[in-house]
Amino acid sequence: MKVSLPDDSTRELPDGSTAGDLAASIGRGLAKAAVAAVVNGDQADLGAPLHEGDRVAIITANTDEGRYVLRHSTAHVMAQAVCDLFPGAKYAIGPPVEDGFYYDFELPGGARFNEDDLGRIEARMREIVGENQPFVREELSREEGLARFADQPFKVEIIEGVDPEEGAEDSAVSVYRNEGWADLCRGPHVPSTSRLGSFKLLKVAGAYWRGDEHREVLQRIYGTAWESDKALAEHLHRLEEAERRDHRKLGVELDLFHFPPEIGGGLPVFHPKGGLIRKLMEDYSRDEHEAAGYSFVWTPHLSKSTLFEISGHLAWYADGMYPPMEMEGATYYPKPMNCPMHILIYKSQSRSYRDLPMRLFEFGTVYRFERSGVLHGLTRVRGITQDDSHIFCAPDQLAGELTSLLAFVLKVLRTFGLTEFEAELATRPEKSVGEPAEWEEATDALRQALDAVGIEYKVAEGEGAFYAPKIDVHVRDAIGRRWQISTLQVDLQMPQRFDMEFVGADNTRHRPYMIHRALFGSVERFFAILLEHYAGAMPAWLSPVQARVLPVRADHELYAAAVLGRLQASGLRADVAEADEPLGGRIRKAKLEKLPYVLVVGDDDVEAGTVGVNPRGGEVERGVQVGTFVDRLRDEVESKS
RNA sequence: GCCGGUGUGGCGCAGUCCGGUAGCGCAGGCGACUUGUAAUCGUCAGGCCGUCGGUUCGAAUCCGACCACCGGCUCCA
The missing domain is CATH 3.40.50.800 (Anticodon-binding domain)
Structure with a gap:
């Protein structure tokens, strides 16, 4: 039979040959590096038989796809080891993730894994690898699958829920079996456990079944796996490097800031040196904003509830707001956002088209009630200083404003040594407000800005805020980590909610457009990112x-x-x-x-x-x-x- | 908020399992040394062992609650 390869060449193979045979026929090196294949666009095992005319690509271990397979297979072996060592363990799901894999378990009697267990599990995994157990794929009917996994409630739920990602189709399920153990799995897997080995178990953590906080809490074991011991060692070194750069550690060592327990979680104080760095960042930002035609405004930290009723924050985000204070018969809230207050500045006078665009800027500290478990150094705090600006403009100014704004954002970020950008254009989500035509117009304006500036971007369908499409700017730091930093949003709601208007050249009233923009995002978080980016060695x-x-x-x-x-x-x-x-x-x-x-x-x-x-x-x-x-x-x- | 872990001088740690009144290094004060590119020597001081409560003759150590932090999960306008 003849099969074709990615370079469009064809290759003659004996009938009944597998993808693995194909790899071997091409070369020893390829056969050794091969972990799976793509046959006619679908991933398949190396052991899968090929057919006349198939288009076949070999997946090698040193590619993202190949590591994905290695990690998936390693997760499978880890679950096997856990079941060997903890009889009665229920296993849930175990996918590959960026840089590694995890598997979720429920142990009998609510038992918990501890740090020593990781070593035992890893040792058992190495035995399984040493035994060179083949991964055998089986196709079962749905009923057979349910019978096979009758004592595995999570697997039963997957089969009943029909999740092709986890190996359950409408009428059939796929199973991978090695000696004495089997898992529901879509595959592909490496041919045998001996192909694995460059792995390490890293930590144990809690995780909700199916990511639902109302469901069982399972125990998750995280591990990492690579194509070679060298790649594994490099990864572990990167983890150490990240730890060395941890801004929380540097903050103490360099005497920059701390979180006094007396004040409360997520509420940092900046020491003189940290305060100076922050001042320098802010001074530079102010200078740039001034040069770019922004006006500086200042707004208070508290407001009557009325404001957030109009803005809709109380209706949508009351859970994330600090609780109200009663004063003299009125209810006050710490502000969770600055925008409603900036709108009031706009509305303090009747506006003409000659006033537009109006660009307001403020380092505004807002308070958000972040749940205790999510606080994380300066990157997730409860008192957040946004470098917040709101641009009010006429509809025909929107695209131009967005373009200059995006260029401005990138210029400022570059000054901080951040030069690798990736943007996301987040479009209308399912639950949203406003007219489709407005969304279309706003999204187009954002797209134009992206194209004009020439930044690389991808479209995140349905990821926009309920009131606005947006551009999120991500950067790569010195060790390649990706951080979401700036956000530009075209707000379709606030101008209406606050009944904003301006008088146009035609002497009639128009609704202005509103752009929200945070450049650093949160000054505290940006400070942390810079510290880690520079590893504390500030320019x-x-x-x-x-x-x-x-x-x-x-x-x-x-x-x-x-x-x-x-x-x-x-x-x-x-x-x-x-x-x-x-x-x-x-x-x-x-x-x-x-x-x-x-x-x-x-x-x-x-x-x-x-x-x-x-x-x-x-x-x-x-x-x-x-x-x-x-x-x-x-x-x-x-x-x- | 949930699961697991941790909390001992400013910082990093030992002591906790098997209760008997706390130790090391760095940093700090003082004194000596007077130094050419990553650790000079000596000396002194500093801790109600996260907080509150309980068990006990006695609690850093055992139990409970709370607070904070760490790793995840969930969330993130």
Whole structure:
């Protein structure tokens, strides 16, 4: 028979050949790397028989698809091991996920996994791998499937619920079996357990069955699996790197902020150094906004309930709002959003088309009642400072505003060293308000902006807010992690709810369009992302201390003070570490504080008016003229590089 | 909110299982040393062991509740 390959070549194979045979016929290397195949567009096992005219692609382990198969198979072996070690365990689902896999279990008698169990399970898994057990695919009828898994209530529910992703079709279910154990599974799997091995179990956590918080809490074991021990080691190294960069840890080490229990969860205080970094971020943001034609406004933290009744927040998000306070017969709420207040500023006068676009900006702190379990350092807090702006414009200004806005957003993000962007265009969800034509227009305007700016984006169908389509901007940080940062939303609801209008050139009343935009998103969260992105080593323009002067001996201190004066006179942030301990110790401290520059001054320097420059992550340079260094650092700071 | 884990000087940890009144390192104060590129030496001080309650002659240690944090789940205008 003849089959065709992805490069459109064809290959002759004996009848009855499998995808695995095909891989072997192409080459030993491919056969070794193969984990599954795609036959006529569908994933299949290597053991699947091929037919005349099939289009076949081999999936190798070092691809995303291949790792997916490896992880799926490893999850399967983990469940097998758990069932061996914990008789009576019920197993639920075990899919591959980004960087790994998990499997959910319910143990008899409500027993719990502990950390030691992970080691035992992993050891049993390695035995199963060593036994080279084949994965055998079986097709059962629905009834056979129900009988086979009669003692596995979660599997029964999957079969009854007909979930093709989990191996249950209307009339048939697919099962993968190895020695003494079987799982309902759509596949494909690797041919045998011996193909697995570069895995590690990582943690145990609780998870709701089917993701429903009203259903059973299962125990989930997370693991990771890769195509080679080297790839596994690299992944584990990335995890360590992420831990090293953890902003919560850096926040303590660098004395930037903390969460006093006396204040309460999710409510941070910023220390002087953290406060300075934050000020620098905000100052830069304000400068850019001013240059881009924004007006600065300020609004209070509390409001009568009336405002949020009009805005609809009480109806939609009361659960996420802080509870009300009664004062003098009125009910007040901490604000969960700034937009209604900005709208009131717009409405304080009758507006003409000449006033538009009106761009309002505020660092507005809002309060949201986040459930206790979701709080996470500065990335998920209850007191959130949004760098919030609302742009009110005439309908014919919408596309132009969005385009310049998106370009503005990217420009500011680039200054913070974030250069890899991916956007999402989130369109109308099923539950939404407003006219289809309006949605269409707003979504088109967003699309135009994306195209004009030339950013890569994908469409997230139905992911918009109930009142608006939006663009979410994601960035990749220094170690490749993806963060959702900025959001641009075209609001179709608020202008109506607040009955906003402007008088057009035609002397009739029109409804303005409203764009919500958060650039940092939350200042606290953005601060955390920057800390992790830079691993605490902030660029000079954001460093609380940009240079520290170290006199070699006490008798150099006068000169050190003079150097400090030169730096400070040039607007640079610097200090001196007196010679009360050996130079090496003082250098070490400066390095641990991740200062951009250490300047050592000794006899030679006093003589020649120079400094010894020890830059973060660079080579020591002796004998640099003070003026030269000041100019250099000032340029670096001014260019925000 | 739910599941599991953790909470001991500013920070990092030991002690908790098998109750008998707390220890180490770093940081800090003081003194000496006077230093040329990642840890100078000595000395001193600092903790009602997250909080409240219970058991006990006696609780950091056992039990309960609460608070906070960590890993997930759910949620995220």
